[in-house]
Amino acid sequence: xxxxLIEDHKPLLRSLRQGLEEEGFAVDTAAxxxxxxxxxxxxQYDVIIxxxxxxxxxxxxxxxxxxxxxxxxxxxxxxxxxxxxxxxxGLDLGADDYxxxxxxxxxLIARVRALIRRTHQVKDPVLRILDLEIDTAARTVKxxxxxIHLTPREFALLEFLAFHRGKVVSRxxxxxxxxxxxxxxxxxxxxxxIRYLRNKIDKGFNPPxxxxxxxxxxxxxxxxxx
Amino acid sequence: MKSIRxxxxxxxxxxxxxxxxxxxxxxxxxxxxxxxxxxxxxxxLIEAQxxxxxxxxxxxxxxxxxxxxxxxxxxxxxxxxxxxxxDRQLLIVGLLTALPTPNGYALTPLWIGQAFPxxxxxxxxxxxxxxxxxxxxxxxxxxxxxxxGGQAADYVQIDASWGSSFQSEKLEKLGKRGLPLDAASxxxxxxxxxxxxxxxxxxxxxxxxxxxxxxxTGMGEPPRPPRQGKPPxxxxxxxxxxxxxxxxxxxxxPPMYIQCATTTDKLDETLLGFKATxxxxxxxxxxxxxxxxxxxxxxLLGISLLTFAITIGGAWWLVRLGLLPLERLSVAVSKVSEKxxxxxxxxxxxxxxxxPIRDRLAGALNQLEKAFAREKQATADISHELRTPxxxxxxxxxxxxxxxxxxxxxxxxxxxxLLSAKHMNQVVERLLALAxxxxxxxxxxxxxxxxGELANQCAALVRPLAEARGLNLxxxxxxxxxxxxxxxxxxxxxxxxxxxxxQYNRPNGSVTLTVARPDGRLEVAVSDTGIxxxxxxxxxxxxxxxRADPSRGADGxxxxxxxxxxxxxxxxxxxxxxxxxxxxxxxxFRIRLPVPA
Numbered sequence: 001x002x003x004x005l006i007e008d009h010k011p012l013l014r015s016l017r018q019g020l021e022e023e024g025f026a027v028d029t030a031a032x033x034x035x036x037x038x039x040x041x042x043x044q045y046d047v048i049i050x051x052x053x054x055x056x057x058x059x060x061x062x063x064x065x066x067x068x069x070x071x072x073x074x075x076x077x078x079x080x081x082x083x084x085x086x087x088x089x090g091l092d093l094g095a096d097d098y099x100x101x102x103x104x105x106x107x108l109i110a111r112v113r114a115l116i117r118r119t120h121q122v123k124d125p126v127l128r129i130l131d132l133e134i135d136t137a138a139r140t141v142k143x144x145x146x147x148i149h150l151t152p153r154e155f156a157l158l159e160f161l162a163f164h165r166g167k168v169v170s171r172x173x174x175x176x177x178x179x180x181x182x183x184x185x186x187x188x189x190x191x192x193x194i195r196y197l198r199n200k201i202d203k204g205f206n207p208p209x210x211x212x213x214x215x216x217x218x219x220x221x222x223x224x225x226x
Numbered sequence: 227m228k229s230i231r232x233x234x235x236x237x238x239x240x241x242x243x244x245x246x247x248x249x250x251x252x253x254x255x256x257x258x259x260x261x262x263x264x265x266x267x268x269x270x271l272i273e274a275q276x277x278x279x280x281x282x283x284x285x286x287x288x289x290x291x292x293x294x295x296x297x298x299x300x301x302x303x304x305x306x307x308x309x310x311x312x313d314r315q316l317l318i319v320g321l322l323t324a325l326p327t328p329n330g331y332a333l334t335p336l337w338i339g340q341a342f343p344x345x346x347x348x349x350x351x352x353x354x355x356x357x358x359x360x361x362x363x364x365x366x367x368x369x370x371x372x373x374x375g376g377q378a379a380d381y382v383q384i385d386a387s388w389g390s391s392f393q394s395e396k397l398e399k400l401g402k403r404g405l406p407l408d409a410a411s412x413x414x415x416x417x418x419x420x421x422x423x424x425x426x427x428x429x430x431x432x433x434x435x436x437x438x439x440x441x442x443t444g445m446g447e448p449p450r451p452p453r454q455g456k457p458p459x460x461x462x463x464x465x466x467x468x469x470x471x472x473x474x475x476x477x478x479x480p481p482m483y484i485q486c487a488t489t490t491d492k493l494d495e496t497l498l499g500f501k502a503t504x505x506x507x508x509x510x511x512x513x514x515x516x517x518x519x520x521x522x523x524x525x526l527l528g529i530s531l532l533t534f535a536i537t538i539g540g541a542w543w544l545v546r547l548g549l550l551p552l553e554r555l556s557v558a559v560s561k562v563s564e565k566x567x568x569x570x571x572x573x574x575x576x577x578x579x580x581x582p583i584r585d586r587l588a589g590a591l592n593q594l595e596k597a598f599a600r601e602k603q604a605t606a607d608i609s610h611e612l613r614t615p616x617x618x619x620x621x622x623x624x625x626x627x628x629x630x631x632x633x634x635x636x637x638x639x640x641x642x643x644l645l646s647a648k649h650m651n652q653v654v655e656r657l658l659a660l661a662x663x664x665x666x667x668x669x670x671x672x673x674x675x676x677x678g679e680l681a682n683q684c685a686a687l688v689r690p691l692a693e694a695r696g697l698n699l700x701x702x703x704x705x706x707x708x709x710x711x712x713x714x715x716x717x718x719x720x721x722x723x724x725x726x727x728x729q730y731n732r733p734n735g736s737v738t739l740t741v742a743r744p745d746g747r748l749e750v751a752v753s754d755t756g757i758x759x760x761x762x763x764x765x766x767x768x769x770x771x772x773r774a775d776p777s778r779g780a781d782g783x784x785x786x787x788x789x790x791x792x793x794x795x796x797x798x799x800x801x802x803x804x805x806x807x808x809x810x811x812x813x814x815f816r817i818r819l820p821v822p823a
Contacts, residue, residue: 009618011642014622053610
């Protein structure tokens with residue numbers, strides 16, 4: 001899942017980025033409103049974390065512009081301004097969630113995950129496909145009751161496929177959502193990770209869940225897929 | 227606690243009382259004088275009337291007496307009583323010449339003598355001078371007197387100059403001597419004259435008023451001023467006609483003295499009555515005057531009290547009316563609360579005295595509201611200022627503890643924490659500085675220092691920051707700046723200005739710190755090639771928490787406090803702080819201090 005982090009306080013920016021990356025997110029950053037606006041429109045993010053007090057263009061203005069221009073990305077407003085008026089204003093302008101500084105990192109991450117679930121209209125944090133169990137909150141995977149260890153990248157890929165289960169996702173989509181701007185786009189890195197995933201998830205289990213659609217992409221087997 | 231209402235009322239009522247008392251006194255005084263005058267005049271009138279009446283009464287009596295006397299003059303008869311004559315010669319002459327009349331014998335020559343002029347008649351009177359006796363018919367007298375309507379004088383005495391005398395009955399009864407007669411009281415050349423006097427008749431001490439009429443014998447009634455066309459009155463029928471008085475000279479006839487006297491009892495009574503009446507009238511006037519005065523006094527008192535009573539009510543009401551807008555204003559003021567600073571006092575027809583109060587009050591409340599809003603904003607700003615570095619601090623530390631990391635990672639994280647903590651520290655320090663300035667506890671500790679050297683120190687402090695942004699930092703010393711000034715504050719101010727210059731600068735720009743001493747003052751200036759400040763904001767930048775660009779984050783402790791602190795210190799030192807700025811060109815902040823060398 002890819003996240004855009006717009007915050008002007010550098011130490012906080014750095015910590016948050018690291019924190020999110022360690023949780024498996026692909027993170028892009030911007031340190032002022034202008035940069036943030038540019039980036040928000042140029043890539044498909046799952047969540048945008050927006051600070052209100054920004055140089056060049058402030059958070060409220062950005063939010064308003066995005067919503068007016070039809071940007072549907074979930075926005076979580078993160079700010080030191082904790083007054084009721086500001087919260088209400090933020091939400092009314094189109095924010096999806098609001099968190100005041102200082103905050104617990106865990107809370108931020110949980111809320112971001114909740115927003116992502118909302119995108120895919122998933123209520124249960126535990127995704128169940130046949131005998132596969134993916135706990136998106138705990139970051140654990142079981143198949144047929146057996147725990148499977150995945151690296152953060154592998155887990156992110158599986159999670160992504162699971163959210164889109166039954167639907168084909170192209171390589172570029174995968175790339176878009178699981179890699180940040182700084183990663184080099186090597187065309188087969190996705191294929192490589194699919195192979196890793198298959199080794200862990202499908203090998204020794206039946207039926208195979210990770211399927212290939214030639215010319216299109218990959219998909220995770222849906223409930224009614226045969 | 228003084229009450230306007232009460233004092234107004236008291237003063238007003240005091241004034242009213244004074245006015246009423248004065249007016250009443252004046253009115254009373256004037257009326258008193260008028261009444262006294264009137265009383266005096268009336269008294270004089272009464273007295274005059276009394277005097278007049280007495281005089282009239284006296285006059286009347288006198289006149290009656292005189293009338294009687296005059297009338298008697300014409301009634302006097304000269305008869306001869308032969309039994310009285312002792313002289314034989316006279317007797318014969320008398321017998322010869324007497325004529326009988328109903329009243330006795332009348333002497334013919336006497337008639338003749340009466341009729342003829344003096345030369346002819348005098349000898350007769352010489353001869354007969356002792357003979358004729360005076361006789362008077364008292365009944366006739368009474369008749370005549372009643373005819374003319376007068377009171378008869380009871381005591382009549384007629385004395386002839388030759389000794390013959392007649393006394394009325396009553397007089398005879400009283401005393402032999404009769405009425406004393408002082409013939410000398412009449413002047414010899416007075417032919418007809420009369421005197422009035424009062425006397426007491428012994429032995430009974432009867433008070434009498436008497437008239438003595440000196441009249442020549444044979445004249446009859448004394449001449450009156452002749453009435454037109456009427457002949458002078460004559461005597462009675464049966465007697466010889468009297469000579470025409472107007473031509474006949476009676477001065478040689480022997481005079482006779484007719485005295486008429488009457489008791490003055492009645493007169494005295496009447497006079498006493500008059501006196502009593504007068505006294506009564508005087509007393510009445512006195513009483514009336516007094517009553518008038520009392521009445522006046524009571525009326526004035528009544529009016530005063532009534533006026534007072536009415537005015538108390540009226541005054542109280544008026545005062546209340548006058549103070550009503552004030553009351554309303556006070557009510558409106560009490561409604562002003564922390565939440566709502568507006569003065570709800572919209573009255574278009576406000577009295578002119580209250581208008582300025584209301585305006586100033588509204589103005590003051592407005593200022594207060596702004597100050598509160600600023601403070602509220604400030605509080606929000608402060609919390610905001612500190613929250614972001616706090617969040618950074620917490621997040622970094624949380625992250626650090628999530629899993630075991632390498633030493634390098636930990637170091638990096640610690641450095642980040644340090645940055646945030648320093649940031650927070652700076653904000654707190656600035657706030658403390660402002661708080662100290664507010665509380666007035668900040669003291670200047672001046673020392674003799676080289677400000678140029680201070681400038682160098684400050685420049686060295688901020689140079690890393692400047693270089694990190696690619697800015698050129700220079701220090702210029704124009705003059706020797708060895709002055710007495712508080713060095714810590716000086717440093718703080720310079721660092722503040724330098725930070726701003728660096729903060730708001732453009733890439734590859736420059737910052738210049740200048741120290742100079744024009745006209746014995748100390749001048750420290752910091753110029754930059756930064757983004758500049760709009761003219762309308764140039765006045766506000768020294769306000770607390772004011773940021774020319776409010777969206778600017780808290781990167782480098784830009785809480786809007788720096789300039790406020792510099793201004794505070796400059797004011798404390800008694801100097802000035804100015805800014806010259808042009809948008810997109812740069813700004814120069816100049817501190818000017820009056821310092822002794």
